[in-house]
Amino acid sequence: GEEHYNCISALHKSMRGSDENASLYWLARMLEGGEDPLYVARRLVRFASEDIGLADPLALTQAVAAYQGCHFIGMPECEVILAQCVVYFARAPKSIEVYKAYSNVKECLRMHTGPLPPVPLHLRNAPTRLMKNLGYGKGYKYNPMYKEPVEQDYLPEELKGTDFFKGWKT
Numbered sequence: 001g002e003e004h005y006n007c008i009s010a011l012h013k014s015m016r017g018s019d020e021n022a023s024l025y026w027l028a029r030m031l032e033g034g035e036d037p038l039y040v041a042r043r044l045v046r047f048a049s050e051d052i053g054l055a056d057p058l059a060l061t062q063a064v065a066a067y068q069g070c071h072f073i074g075m076p077e078c079e080v081i082l083a084q085c086v087v088y089f090a091r092a093p094k095s096i097e098v099y100k101a102y103s104n105v106k107e108c109l110r111m112h113t114g115p116l117p118p119v120p121l122h123l124r125n126a127p128t129r130l131m132k133n134l135g136y137g138k139g140y141k142y143n144p145m146y147k148e149p150v151e152q153d154y155l156p157e158e159l160k161g162t163d164f165f166k167g168w169k170t
Contacts, residue, residue: 004035008043011086016051020090027086028079037078041067044085055095062088097165104164117156 011026030040041063048063066085070078109116126136141150155162 015089018090020087023086023090024083027082031079037070037075040082041070047089050099051094052092053095053098055093059092101164117158
């Protein structure tokens, strides 16, 4: 019932708050109560990107490995895998930078009126002669061929100057 959602919320918030003891408690309460370990593991995959993100990019690898481990061996053996992952997450530094930036991109798309801006010609693939003649790919700078970063726009003209990490309008 509702306790299912209350417990996963408590686990999530305990890890977010870096409380490893409470995190283990809520995990054990769920598992000992019969919760599907794969449900918990799926939530840990989400947590890895939503709450830890770029502060520790290996967190996602830990979560996916925990999910796979749970899938391979099941309960009760997988409880220690989930416990390790939960403690790792509680101790990990946290960053919601990517989560917020992606939310800003979604808001930008939702708020846009009319047709979405076209992909700039220089970013389009040109697999045919006609496309090349229409200017697809013209002027594109292939970054690996340069020693220094190249000056090149990657967003549509209407979004030039937008920084989704600072908000969606500049």
